[in-house]
Amino acid sequence: MNTLKIVIIEDEEAHFQLMERAIHKEFPYASIDYFKEGALCLQRLEEISPDIIITDYLMPGMNGIEFMEALNRKDKDIPVIMITGQGDENIAIRAMKLGARDYLVKIANFFTLLPGVIYKVISEQKLKEELRRSEKRYRILFDNFIDAINIFSEDRRLLDVNKKLIQLSGYSKKELLSMKVEDLYSVNVRPAIEEKIQNMLRGKEVPVFENCLFTKGGDKIPVETGFGTLKNCYGQEIVFQGSIINIIERKRAQEQVSILSQQLMKAQEDERQRLSRDLHDLVAQDLSALKIGLDTFFDDQHVVYPDQRQKVVELSEIVRWTIMNIRNMAYSLRPPNLDQLGFAKTVLNCCEEFYSSTKIKVDFSVAGMHGLEFDSDTEIILYRLIQEGLNNVKKHADATHATIRLLGSFPDLIIRIEDNGKGFDVESRLASAVNEKRLGLRSMEERVTLLGGKMKIQSRPMRGTKIFIEVPYRGNNIGWQEKNLNC
Numbered sequence: 001m002n003t004l005k006i007v008i009i010e011d012e013e014a015h016f017q018l019m020e021r022a023i024h025k026e027f028p029y030a031s032i033d034y035f036k037e038g039a040l041c042l043q044r045l046e047e048i049s050p051d052i053i054i055t056d057y058l059m060p061g062m063n064g065i066e067f068m069e070a071l072n073r074k075d076k077d078i079p080v081i082m083i084t085g086q087g088d089e090n091i092a093i094r095a096m097k098l099g100a101r102d103y104l105v106k107i108a109n110f111f112t113l114l115p116g117v118i119y120k121v122i123s124e125q126k127l128k129e130e131l132r133r134s135e136k137r138y139r140i141l142f143d144n145f146i147d148a149i150n151i152f153s154e155d156r157r158l159l160d161v162n163k164k165l166i167q168l169s170g171y172s173k174k175e176l177l178s179m180k181v182e183d184l185y186s187v188n189v190r191p192a193i194e195e196k197i198q199n200m201l202r203g204k205e206v207p208v209f210e211n212c213l214f215t216k217g218g219d220k221i222p223v224e225t226g227f228g229t230l231k232n233c234y235g236q237e238i239v240f241q242g243s244i245i246n247i248i249e250r251k252r253a254q255e256q257v258s259i260l261s262q263q264l265m266k267a268q269e270d271e272r273q274r275l276s277r278d279l280h281d282l283v284a285q286d287l288s289a290l291k292i293g294l295d296t297f298f299d300d301q302h303v304v305y306p307d308q309r310q311k312v313v314e315l316s317e318i319v320r321w322t323i324m325n326i327r328n329m330a331y332s333l334r335p336p337n338l339d340q341l342g343f344a345k346t347v348l349n350c351c352e353e354f355y356s357s358t359k360i361k362v363d364f365s366v367a368g369m370h371g372l373e374f375d376s377d378t379e380i381i382l383y384r385l386i387q388e389g390l391n392n393v394k395k396h397a398d399a400t401h402a403t404i405r406l407l408g409s410f411p412d413l414i415i416r417i418e419d420n421g422k423g424f425d426v427e428s429r430l431a432s433a434v435n436e437k438r439l440g441l442r443s444m445e446e447r448v449t450l451l452g453g454k455m456k457i458q459s460r461p462m463r464g465t466k467i468f469i470e471v472p473y474r475g476n477n478i479g480w481q482e483k484n485l486n487c
């Protein structure tokens with residue numbers, strides 16, 4: 001532990017000795033430097049570097065107040081205790097205004113009180129230094145934090161910003177401190193920002209949200225923003241803290257993944273179409289020719305043994321089955337009539353076939369779709385959504401009834417796929433789906449995302465399943481995913 005270094009300035013030596021005794025009783029290891037005049041003390045201040053100065057007011061030459069003024073000019077934060085005579089309260093007030101930490105009046109119990117006052121002043125000083133150190137640590141952290149941070153007041157004025165925000169926004173610190181928090185965002189996200197601040201004021205938790213930062217140069221940078229509340233140093237007024245994370249790299253990566261999966265799905269669909277066409281046009285045609293060949297095998301033969309005829313009839317039947325299976329396979333790979341019939345009619349066909357193969361009734365309805373046209377890439381994506389939805393009803397739901405609704409509701413197309421089956425725990429099934437290599441629902445979500453839409457699954461055990469899909473309609477091309485954030 002460091003020795004407590006005390007300086008006493010007192011012109012009456014006897015008085016000093018009493019003070020010294022009282023102090024040593026409480027602080028036996030304290031070192032005490034004694035001066036009869038303030039000016040002498042000031043000369044040796046650097047060398048002694050005291051923890052505390054106790055000065056008498058009334059002294060020849062420089063009085064206590066003049067000493068404090070001179071000390072303040074030296075810009076040293078050394079706590080001072082002023083000793084005044086009885087009835088000198090005005091002096092005490094002046095001393096406190098000059099920064100004295102406490103004062104003591106020379107009365108009967110003066111020597112008993114002195115150690116306690118020293119103890120209090122030293123403790124306060126330690127606290128102050130600790131606070132200063134912690135403020136410095138906070139400052140370093142604030143300034144050098146990897147995310148951009150701003151502090152703003154209730155009237156939305158920016159009170160403080162860190163280096164990262166200066167760098168990200170392109171504004172200087174001075175410029176930022178003359179701005180309001182909403183000036184950092186583009187005009188169309190400001191209402192959303194304001195709503196979050198209002199929620200925060202109502203004491204609600206505001207989760208981080210994606211938006212765009214509007215830079216001085218006019219660029220929009222995708223960011224993730226979080227808000228929190230802070231009390232100011234007096235614990236009264238509430239100030240807010242906003243943290244801003246640049247997510248441009250994440251967005252780029254997401255865009256890349258999205259472009260890749262878009263290309264992958266397109267390639268998959270093209271491949272399916274090719275396979276479907278080959279199966280239908282080549283394999284099924286050749287098998288049809290083979291069947292005709294078998295059916296007419298004995299036409300120009302006069303003598304045919306019954307068992308030979310029977311054998312060929314059986315072979316022809318096998319070929320007929322094979323042709324039928326191949327046509328079904330070709331159909332499920334890519335419904336050939338999507339281009340000719342259009343989306344709604346093809347879905348109707350799909351529902352009818354679903355009923356004939358599963359005996360699960362499908363209630364199909366279309367509304368508001370008149371005049372809505374989709375390009376073929378979009379149509380096949382929408383069709384696959386319904387196909388996977390119905391597939392799941394067949395495979396998992398134990399349902400007796402399903403519903404498919406297509407609703408053109410400007411500016412969106414809404415698709416609902418429902419069943420009255422046994423339902424499932426959506427969250428846990430989705431969480432385990434990837435490990436179990438079950439990708440149906442995930443690929444539905446992926447397809448919906450590609451169209452810039454949203455998908456919601458509602459399901460409860462024994463209460464059936466409802467899938468809501470909402471995709472924006474943009475002209476005849478329903479559109480692939482919007483690459484930009486809405487800002």
Ligand SMILES: Nc1ncnc2c1ncn2[C@@H]1O[C@H](COP(=O)(O)OP(=O)(O)O)[C@@H](O)[C@H]1O
Pocket residue numbers: 392393395396397419421422423424429433437438439440441442465
């Ligand atoms: N309509 C449904 N009714 C009941 N369970 C369903 C339904 N749709 C999906 N599920 C459940 O969700 C799981 C994941 O579905 P999915 O991703 O399509 O994979 P898969 O069909 O290959 O199992 C299924 O295994 C099933 O448990």
Ligand SMILES: [Mg+2]
Pocket residue numbers: 388391392439440441
């Ligand atoms: Mg599935």
